[in-house]
Amino acid sequence: MVEENSETHTARAAGGDLSRPWQTLSSGFEQARAREDSLDRLVEWPAQRALLGEVTGLAILDAGCGNGAKIAQLASDGAAASVGVDISGNFITPPLGVELIEGDLSDLAAVPGLAGRRFDRILFLQSFGYAADPVRALQIAREMLTGDGFILLTRTHPVRYAIERAEENGTLLGEEYFATESFAYWHRNWNDQVTLTKRPYTMSDLLNTFSAAGLWMETAVEPRMPAEAAERFPHKQEVMNKYLGILMFKLRPIPGR
Numbered sequence: 001m002v003e004e005n006s007e008t009h010t011a012r013a014a015g016g017d018l019s020r021p022w023q024t025l026s027s028g029f030e031q032a033r034a035r036e037d038s039l040d041r042l043v044e045w046p047a048q049r050a051l052l053g054e055v056t057g058l059a060i061l062d063a064g065c066g067n068g069a070k071i072a073q074l075a076s077d078g079a080a081a082s083v084g085v086d087i088s089g090n091f092i093t094p095p096l097g098v099e100l101i102e103g104d105l106s107d108l109a110a111v112p113g114l115a116g117r118r119f120d121r122i123l124f125l126q127s128f129g130y131a132a133d134p135v136r137a138l139q140i141a142r143e144m145l146t147g148d149g150f151i152l153l154t155r156t157h158p159v160r161y162a163i164e165r166a167e168e169n170g171t172l173l174g175e176e177y178f179a180t181e182s183f184a185y186w187h188r189n190w191n192d193q194v195t196l197t198k199r200p201y202t203m204s205d206l207l208n209t210f211s212a213a214g215l216w217m218e219t220a221v222e223p224r225m226p227a228e229a230a231e232r233f234p235h236k237q238e239v240m241n242k243y244l245g246i247l248m249f250k251l252r253p254i255p256g257r
């Protein structure tokens with residue numbers, strides 16, 4: 001069975017915008033990501049970039065692109081006709097050849113300007129959990145791929161949330177990993193005034209979502225911290241040792257589905 005795993009958000013204190021929580025959260029997220037010891041800089045983006053490989057001439061769509069810095073980097077590496085979509089609408093000034101559009105990744109075909117377009121690569125980098133209906137979001141993205149296209153999807157390791165909640169609640173890892181109740185979550189490095197309501201998910205939930213959307217997994221990666229980075233930032237290696245980090249999947253359409 002595929003668990004629905006959408007994540008919703010609420011503002012926990014005065015000042016938060018309940019209707020557009022990522023407008024509040026996105027600046028804190030981008031500041032945290034820009035730090036020289038951020039795991040995105042040290043581990044995640046290098047591993048995502050390696051999985052994408054050569055991008056010259058490729059059309060790339062980054063779904064939940066944040067401020068657009070990653071899609072801008074891909075354009076400067078040679079990608080053509082690149083598009084970033086994010087609900088926050090807090091974007092950098094896009095370089096030539098990059099479009100940044102405010103929109104919902106839950107239905108990419110309905111985002112203004114995207115109907116009928118095809119992409120060689122579609123990215124969901126730490127953004128897939130926010131899809132209203134995860135299977136449908138992937139089915140729509142799948143239809144937007146070119147013949148040899150693939151989806152690169154990364155998501156936080158579910159064990160990380162289970163460990164954090166077990167520590168917080170004084171429970172055991174398995175109790176939290178297999179729990180089904182939504183839980184409140186806030187990221188102290190982003191903005192501790194905005195709470196995300198997260199639906200727990202297991203590895204099998206995630207893999208079953210891909211199959212239900214008609215995708216097969218070509219490659220899975222669990223990126224580690226390079227030794228040189230671990231030496232410079234031992235506190236971040238400790239975080240990785242304790243919480244494992246993120247999962248990365250290269251997904252292709254199952255032929256004939």
Ligand SMILES: C[S@@+](CC[C@H](N)C(=O)[O-])C[C@H]1O[C@@H](n2cnc3c(N)ncnc32)[C@H](O)[C@@H]1O
Nearest residue numbers: 022064065066086087088104105125126127130
């Ligand atoms: C954890 S950040 C990841 C940003 C970027 N992909 C990266 O790897 O740095 C999640 C992003 O998803 C965006 N987001 C959340 N819900 C969304 C939705 N329904 N549609 C589009 N973007 C969404 C947020 O605004 C935020 O920029």
